[in-house]
Amino acid sequence: MTQTSTSDVTPDTAETQPTGTEPTETVMETVVNIGPSHPSTHGVCRVVVHLDGEVITHCEPIIGHLHRGIEKMAENRTYLQVVPLTDRLDYVGSMYANWAYCRAVERLAGIRVPERAEYIRVIVCELQRIASHMMGIGSTGADTGAFTAFMYTFAQREKVVELFELLCGARLTYNYVRPGGVSRDLPDGWVEQCRAFTAQHPSAMLEIDDLLLGNVIARARLKGVGVLTQVDAVAWGTSGPIARGSGVDWDLRRDDPYSVYPRFDFSVPLGDNGDSYDRARVRVWECVESCRIINQALDQLEPGSVQAEGLPRLLAPRPGDAYDHIESARGSLGVYLVSDGSPRLYRMKVRSPAFCNLAVLPLLAKGHTLSDLVVILGSLDPVFGEVDR
Amino acid sequence: MAFVDDLGAALDKTPGGGIILTSLDALIDWSRGKSLWMMPMGTACCAMELIAASFARFDFDRHGSIPRPDPRHTDVMVVAGTITRKMEPAVKRLWEQMPEPKWCIAMGNCAVSGGIFYYDTYSVVRGVDEFLPVDVYISGCPPRPEALQDAILRLREKVSAESIVPSRAKPVKSILPQPGDPRKGDIAAEGGEPS
Numbered sequence: 001m002t003q004t005s006t007s008d009v010t011p012d013t014a015e016t017q018p019t020g021t022e023p024t025e026t027v028m029e030t031v032v033n034i035g036p037s038h039p040s041t042h043g044v045c046r047v048v049v050h051l052d053g054e055v056i057t058h059c060e061p062i063i064g065h066l067h068r069g070i071e072k073m074a075e076n077r078t079y080l081q082v083v084p085l086t087d088r089l090d091y092v093g094s095m096y097a098n099w100a101y102c103r104a105v106e107r108l109a110g111i112r113v114p115e116r117a118e119y120i121r122v123i124v125c126e127l128q129r130i131a132s133h134m135m136g137i138g139s140t141g142a143d144t145g146a147f148t149a150f151m152y153t154f155a156q157r158e159k160v161v162e163l164f165e166l167l168c169g170a171r172l173t174y175n176y177v178r179p180g181g182v183s184r185d186l187p188d189g190w191v192e193q194c195r196a197f198t199a200q201h202p203s204a205m206l207e208i209d210d211l212l213l214g215n216v217i218a219r220a221r222l223k224g225v226g227v228l229t230q231v232d233a234v235a236w237g238t239s240g241p242i243a244r245g246s247g248v249d250w251d252l253r254r255d256d257p258y259s260v261y262p263r264f265d266f267s268v269p270l271g272d273n274g275d276s277y278d279r280a281r282v283r284v285w286e287c288v289e290s291c292r293i294i295n296q297a298l299d300q301l302e303p304g305s306v307q308a309e310g311l312p313r314l315l316a317p318r319p320g321d322a323y324d325h326i327e328s329a330r331g332s333l334g335v336y337l338v339s340d341g342s343p344r345l346y347r348m349k350v351r352s353p354a355f356c357n358l359a360v361l362p363l364l365a366k367g368h369t370l371s372d373l374v375v376i377l378g379s380l381d382p383v384f385g386e387v388d389r
Numbered sequence: 390m391a392f393v394d395d396l397g398a399a400l401d402k403t404p405g406g407g408i409i410l411t412s413l414d415a416l417i418d419w420s421r422g423k424s425l426w427m428m429p430m431g432t433a434c435c436a437m438e439l440i441a442a443s444f445a446r447f448d449f450d451r452h453g454s455i456p457r458p459d460p461r462h463t464d465v466m467v468v469a470g471t472i473t474r475k476m477e478p479a480v481k482r483l484w485e486q487m488p489e490p491k492w493c494i495a496m497g498n499c500a501v502s503g504g505i506f507y508y509d510t511y512s513v514v515r516g517v518d519e520f521l522p523v524d525v526y527i528s529g530c531p532p533r534p535e536a537l538q539d540a541i542l543r544l545r546e547k548v549s550a551e552s553i554v555p556s557r558a559k560p561v562k563s564i565l566p567q568p569g570d571p572r573k574g575d576i577a578a579e580g581g582e583p584s
Binding site: 036037038043044064065066067068069070072073076077084085088091092135150151154155157158161171172173384385 | 430432433434436437438440441444445446458470471473475476479480483505506508509510511512513530531533
């Protein structure tokens with residue numbers, strides 16, 4: 001808050017001074033509503049922004065505009081019927097929620113997944129990471145006025161979507177990963193098509209990196225905007241590219257290995273400054289690393305079954321609870337399930353990375369201008385299906 | 390559009406005015422139908438397909454359908470995604486901000502009827518037609534971009550049947566049998582029922 005020179009309050013107390021109590025000397029605070037339908041909020045988020053001139057003094061994201069009650073709906077469905085609901089949680093990366101849920105069910109019911117199914121899950125989820133990051137990087141470009149980059153990233157995303165379409169017939173809501181494996185085996189010629197994709201993707205990423213993040217305007221808009229320190233990143237419970245952009249070396253694929261990830265050689269890209277630029281940069285390099293993982297997984301892929309044998313059609317795990325988490329494109333995605341021994345879930349709780357990442361928005365936006373808020377929100381890459389559930 | 394309405398009514402009464410009126414209708418319908426700018430009311434999953442539709446692979450710009458985030462620039466609202474009770478007033482308000490003439494496309498099962506969120510949930514509006522006059526429904530969860538393309542073309546058919554004098558508007562063929570629709574009998578006969 002800017003105080004006028006005649007004011008004798010110290011800057012510290014001026015910060016805590018409530019607006020309006022100060023006579024004429026205080027600059028009038030403007031409250032601006034952004035959303036819930038706004039092209040730059042990446043979904044239905046409403047942000048109430050308190051402005052001093054053009055500088056944000058405080059902002060508050062108001063969520064719940066897409067609250068569909070998925071966790072409550074899951075209580076009325078059998079274990080298999082919940083899988084399509086998890087598709088609609090994080091609709092930019094449906095495979096992740098599928099997988100996190102299925103892992104929790106498998107842990108709860110003690111199901112052993114065939115190795116080929118695990119490899120296919122890794123492949124589709126790394127492809128999904130690419131598809132999701134393409135959206136994140138592209139919208140960073142759109143927010144900074146570089147709409148052309150969005151076209152380039154979306155062309156890459158369409159290629160991934162095409163691969164998924166061959167796999168399960170759907171472009172967006174796949175319902176592919178099921179408890180005990182995956183719904184069907186890879187179709188003929190899919191592996192070759194996937195290899196063709198991973199062969200051209202890293203060079204396309206370099207082009208996009210050069211086009212967007214090498215651009216002087218985008219650098220000016222992104223660098224130093226929305227700095228999240230390493231301490232804050234840990235304290236606020238962020239994960240995924242948001243935490244790694246701030247230099248927090250934390251990736252569940254490596255630090256809490258699940259599935260067949262220990263068999264792959266990959267590195268975890270980290271940022272230095274924790275600004276919007278580093279977050280976008282981390283996403284770019286994660287895509288290249290994902291290509292490496294996919295190539296290794298395709299090499300190690302052996303023929304075999306893709307569904308666990310002897311799985312009952314109606315799962316009814318013994319009473320108990322289970323939690324499992326995976327590294328989604330947005331961070332640590334966890335699913336907690338409670339069973340009471342009946343064929344229906346007793347309770348499902350989703351630990352949503354997008355929700356935790358969005359919480360740092362007021363922290364990051366403070367002191368920046370209103371136009372930077374758009375960039376900061378875009379760099380957090382929230383998906384409101386997952387935030388609101 | 391008061392001037393156009395008055396003009397239409399006056400032409401309708403004038404002897405020989407019908408020729409001018411139909412020519413004028415043809416011109417207006419042509420220009421309206423070929424530039425249906427979209428208000429992308431994308432809330433959930435279908436918004437991704439809406440974005441994909443306007444990008445390079447499907448390229449909706451060639452139909453004259455450009456997404457504009459400002460309601461005051463647009464002709465057709467594409468409701469893509471689940472509308473919750475909390476979101477409903479915002480959608481209604483944006484719809485009211487759009488200038489006449491305006492149309493609405495309900496894209497995806499959630500906007501059509503609530504879709505997968507029809508049962509067991511407390512927060513979802515069961516179909517956007519509860520509070521908006523929907524012109525074209527697209528089923529699918531989510532529909533493919535081609536389906537949205539089809540919806541735009543069907544909406545264009547509907548627009549081209551309109552007239553500035555409401556009584557002269559041609560009836561629009563619906564692909565679904567309506568109550569009292571003579572085609573209803575045909576569909577029953579095709580189903581193998583001996584009549």
